[in-house]
Amino acid sequence: MLCAQNSLEARAARSPDASIERQQLQLRQQQSTRDESPNPYILIEDAVHGVIEIPTHIGEIVQHKLFQRLKKIKQLGLLFLAGKPEATYSRYDHCIGTYRSAQIHLNALKRNSNNKKALPEWCRHSVEIAALLHDIGHGPFSHTWEEVCGNSFDHEQNGLICVDKIFADMTSEILRSLRDENNGRGVQLIKALIVGKRELLTYPMMGLGYIFDIVHNSRCGLDVDKWDYLRRDNKCLNLLSDEDMKFDEIFQKSRISPDGQRIEYRYDDYHLIYKLFMARWRLHMTAYKLPKSLAVCNLFSKIVRRCKPDLLALMADSDDWLDLYDERVFQMIESDPLMRYLHCPHHWLEVPPCEGQHENCVCVNIKKLGPGVDMDPDESYALYGDSSKKRSIERLTTPTSITTCYKLL
Incomplete structure (x- = not known):
C-alpha cells in the first residue's frame, strides 16, 4: 500500500514498536518543518520487508502508469485457479521487494568488502532502479503469458521499451541526469542490468563489473530477483x-x-x-508446476489463441499495452465456452x-530438472574465506516427470 507521511501516525499507534516509530516520525516532521520543504520520501508497506522508505525520485517511477499496471498482474499467474486461492499477490509487490533487496545487498557488499573504488552514486541509482523495473515488461498473468505466446514474448526485452517510455516522462533531477548525461549512460546501464548483458554498454565498467551479479546474475543465478x-x-x-528458507547469509555475507x-x-x-536451489525446486514441485496449474495454463493458452490471437503480438510500444492485464484479458475471452472450466x-x-488424443482432455507431460542441475557447477561460484569450511553437498540430479491428464466434464 502506498502511503504518504501523514498516514504514519495511525500505523505507529498499532505497531509493537510504536514508541520508536512515533519518535522517528516526530524527528522527521521536525526536520521537514525546519527545511520548509516536502518530505523526501513516501512509504510502502511490504509483506516481506515491512515499511519501505521510497525516495521521491523512485516514487515518481512507482507512480508512473506503466508501473502501476503491475498491480493488475498476478505474480503467480493462474495458480490461484489451481488449488492455491491465496496466490493472488501482484508483480508490483515483487518489484518493490526486489528494489529493497538490492539496497540491502549493496549495503552488505560495501560492509564486507575492502574495495578501494567506491560505487558512484549514479551507478547505485541505476542498480536500484534496474531492480525496481526488472519485471516491468511482464504480460498478463506474468510468466503464463510467455507460455500463451509460445515463448515469442520476452518480458525482459519488452521491459526495455517500458524503461525508455518511463524515463521519457520523468521530471526528477536524478532521473533526468540518468537519462540525459553522458549520452544517457544511466538508462543504458539500467537496461543492461535488467537483461544481464554487460556487452550492451558502450562504455567500460572499470572495477565495477560486480554490479552485474546483483539484479540478473547470468554467471551463477544468485541475484536479488x-x-x-x-x-x-x-x-x-x-x-x-x-x-528450508535459511539462505539469507549468501547475500548478507557476500563481498x-x-x-x-x-x-x-x-x-x-x-x-x-x-539450499536456495532446493527451496526453488520444492516450490516448483509443490506450486509452480502443480499438474493442475500446468493444465489450467494449457487451457488458458488454447482459449486466448483461439479467441484473441491479435493479443499475442502486443508489446509495450503499443497504445493498447496498458489495457493488457489479467482481468481485462479474462473479460475479452469470457464468451468462449471453455472459460467455464477455468471458473x-x-x-x-x-x-x-x-497424450492429448481426446478433444475434451487437457494433458500435461513435462520433466522438471533436479535442483542439482538447476544449480550451476561449482566453478560458477567465486568463493572466499577458509576453504575447509566448504561443506560437501549431494546434488539431486534426477529429473521428475509430471504426466497428468484431465477430462473436462
Missing part, C-alpha cells in the same frame, strides 16, 4: 519451513572480489547455495494419460 521471489512466494503459499569484477560468496555458505474446478476429472 530470486532472493525476493522465493521469500515472497513462500510467505504467500506457506509451503516450506523457516529452516566484492579484489578486482571489482564479480561478487564472491563465503565457503561457509556454499551449502546454503544448494469451475469441479468440472476437471483426472484420468489416465491419453
Whole structure:
C-alpha cells in the first residue's frame, strides 16, 4: 500500500514498536518543518520487508502508469485457479521487494568488502532502479503469458521499451541526469542490468563489473530477483519451513572480489547455495508446476489463441499495452465456452494419460530438472574465506516427470 507521511501516525499507534516509530516520525516532521520543504520520501508497506522508505525520485517511477499496471498482474499467474486461492499477490509487490533487496545487498557488499573504488552514486541509482523495473515488461498473468505466446514474448526485452517510455516522462533531477548525461549512460546501464548483458554498454565498467551479479546474475543465478521471489512466494503459499528458507547469509555475507569484477560468496555458505536451489525446486514441485496449474495454463493458452490471437503480438510500444492485464484479458475471452472450466474446478476429472488424443482432455507431460542441475557447477561460484569450511553437498540430479491428464466434464 502506498502511503504518504501523514498516514504514519495511525500505523505507529498499532505497531509493537510504536514508541520508536512515533519518535522517528516526530524527528522527521521536525526536520521537514525546519527545511520548509516536502518530505523526501513516501512509504510502502511490504509483506516481506515491512515499511519501505521510497525516495521521491523512485516514487515518481512507482507512480508512473506503466508501473502501476503491475498491480493488475498476478505474480503467480493462474495458480490461484489451481488449488492455491491465496496466490493472488501482484508483480508490483515483487518489484518493490526486489528494489529493497538490492539496497540491502549493496549495503552488505560495501560492509564486507575492502574495495578501494567506491560505487558512484549514479551507478547505485541505476542498480536500484534496474531492480525496481526488472519485471516491468511482464504480460498478463506474468510468466503464463510467455507460455500463451509460445515463448515469442520476452518480458525482459519488452521491459526495455517500458524503461525508455518511463524515463521519457520523468521530471526528477536524478532521473533526468540518468537519462540525459553522458549520452544517457544511466538508462543504458539500467537496461543492461535488467537483461544481464554487460556487452550492451558502450562504455567500460572499470572495477565495477560486480554490479552485474546483483539484479540478473547470468554467471551463477544468485541475484536479488530470486532472493525476493522465493521469500515472497513462500510467505504467500506457506509451503516450506523457516529452516528450508535459511539462505539469507549468501547475500548478507557476500563481498566484492579484489578486482571489482564479480561478487564472491563465503565457503561457509556454499551449502546454503544448494539450499536456495532446493527451496526453488520444492516450490516448483509443490506450486509452480502443480499438474493442475500446468493444465489450467494449457487451457488458458488454447482459449486466448483461439479467441484473441491479435493479443499475442502486443508489446509495450503499443497504445493498447496498458489495457493488457489479467482481468481485462479474462473479460475479452469470457464468451468462449471453455472459460467455464477455468471458473469451475469441479468440472476437471483426472484420468489416465491419453497424450492429448481426446478433444475434451487437457494433458500435461513435462520433466522438471533436479535442483542439482538447476544449480550451476561449482566453478560458477567465486568463493572466499577458509576453504575447509566448504561443506560437501549431494546434488539431486534426477529429473521428475509430471504426466497428468484431465477430462473436462
